[in-house]
Amino acid sequence: TILFFQDVLWMIVLTVGLFILYKKPAGFDYVYIDSTDQKLKKNNKPVNHQAGVLANTLKPYFERTSDSAFIAYNDQPPGCNAEKKYGHSKGVVMMDTTNVVWLLHSTPNFPEGDESNNFFPPSGKTYAQIFMCVTLPSTKSANIGKAVFLIKQPSWFQFLVLCSGKVCSYHAFAKAYRFLSGLLAQSVLRVGPFL
Numbered sequence: 001t002i003l004f005f006q007d008v009l010w011m012i013v014l015t016v017g018l019f020i021l022y023k024k025p026a027g028f029d030y031v032y033i034d035s036t037d038q039k040l041k042k043n044n045k046p047v048n049h050q051a052g053v054l055a056n057t058l059k060p061y062f063e064r065t066s067d068s069a070f071i072a073y074n075d076q077p078p079g080c081n082a083e084k085k086y087g088h089s090k091g092v093v094m095m096d097t098t099n100v101v102w103l104l105h106s107t108p109n110f111p112e113g114d115e116s117n118n119f120f121p122p123s124g125k126t127y128a129q130i131f132m133c134v135t136l137p138s139t140k141s142a143n144i145g146k147a148v149f150l151i152k153q154p155s156w157f158q159f160l161v162l163c164s165g166k167v168c169s170y171h172a173f174a175k176a177y178r179f180l181s182g183l184l185a186q187s188v189l190r191v192g193p194f195l
Contacts, residue, residue: 021054021131023047023107028125047129048120055119057103057133060094062114070094073148076108078121089151093144100141105131 019034028046032053033039045052060068074090075083091104092111107129109121136144 018132018134019053021047021133023124023129023131025128026126028120048124050119054131057101058092058094058111058119060096060101061092061111062119064114068094068096071145071148072111073151074108074110075151078109078112091148093141093148095138095141098138100136100138100144101133102136102144103131103133105129107131 017035019032021030021032023030028048029042030047031040031042033041043053047054049055055062061070061072064070071093072091075088076090089104090106090108090110091102093103094101107121107124109123111119112121113119
């Protein structure tokens with residue numbers, strides 16, 4: 001058994017299959033929904049807490065065992081400004097031989113550090129942020145790799161449908177700054193039946 005899967009909180013992330021987290025503006029409070037429960041929940045820990053849902057989701061990123069791999073991408077990485085020539089996309093992909101966890105989000109400079117006590121940037125406090133995490137079989141890692149590679153495309157695109165357990169119809173897409181209005185005019189994301 002891979003070491004990081006022995007942690008109970010990480011197992012919760014894997015059994016959920018999908019969660020969507022909304023961080024409220026002007027602070028670190030958030031609400032979330034997951035595929036095991038159709039109710040919107042409020043958490044008693046702030047989004048930047050080292051024992052919170054994001055820190056636990058990022059556990060393989062922090063621990064970096066020899067049995068796991070990760071890719072972190074962000075059009076606004078720590079210490080840099082956004083470049084409009086790249087797709088406006090942010091995420092972290094973590095995988096082992098069994099599962100791949102894909103955390104898509106809207107937070108610039110995230111994850112800021114590779115330590116569980118310093119991963120959420122102070123700049124993330126001001127605006128609302130969204131996080132969507134899906135757990136998929138590792139056989140989907142090549143498809144996710146294609147999505148990450150194609151983020152530099154000059155316009156938005158939709159090319160991939162993924163399934164997470166019983167929930168299907170995740171359409172992977174990315175957009176470039178100059179095509180934002182065209183993207184917003186389209187219906188590009190269909191989330192499974194639990195929403």
